[in-house]
Amino acid sequence: MAKKNIWTIRFIKFSKKKFYKTGFLTGFTIRKREHARQLVENRLSYINKIYKFKINRVAIKNQKTRWGSCSSKGNLNFNYKIIYLKPALADYLIVHELCHLGQMNHSKKFWALVEKTIPDYRRINKELRRIPVKFI
Numbered sequence: 393m394a395k396k397n398i399w400t401i402r403f404i405k406f407s408k409k410k411f412y413k414t415g416f417l418t419g420f421t422i423r424k425r426e427h428a429r430q431l432v433e434n435r436l437s438y439i440n441k442i443y444k445f446k447i448n449r450v451a452i453k454n455q456k457t458r459w460g461s462c463s464s465k466g467n468l469n470f471n472y473k474i475i476y477l478k479p480a481l482a483d484y485l486i487v488h489e490l491c492h493l494g495q496m497n498h499s500k501k502f503w504a505l506v507e508k509t510i511p512d513y514r515r516i517n518k519e520l521r522r523i524p525v526k527f528i
């Protein structure tokens with residue numbers, strides 16, 4: 393029993409070192425990351441047939457408070473918890489970040505881009521805002 397405990401402690405130490413970045417201990421597993429990546433990339437390639445933006449890189453992250461973000465270098469980041477959202481909300485999130493490649497702000501021009509593919513984006517945006525990332 394004592395031996396088993398030592399092994400467990402060692403394993404946890406090893407896991408923290410090895411898997412900390414992928415959140416092995418916090419629910420963010422490699423499998424969930426891949427699931428999220430597939431979902432995001434499938435929808436992105438479909439939706440971007442309309443926008444035709446140049447996407448540099450897509451990253452799946454375990455951000456504590458954000459559903460997604462976009463950098464000026466054309467990198468799109470999505471929270472792995474997108475896999476728990478219903479399709480309409482996931483699509484909105486993907487369209488939102490994608491449209492930042494056209495407009496790096498929340499101006500009228502930006503929302504006009506979003507509206508191209510999601511006419512009722514206002515309602516969906518409100519719905520997504522009511523779901524805090526940390527509660528999932």
Ligand SMILES: [Zn+2]
Pocket residue numbers: 488492497498
């Ligand atoms: Zn935004």
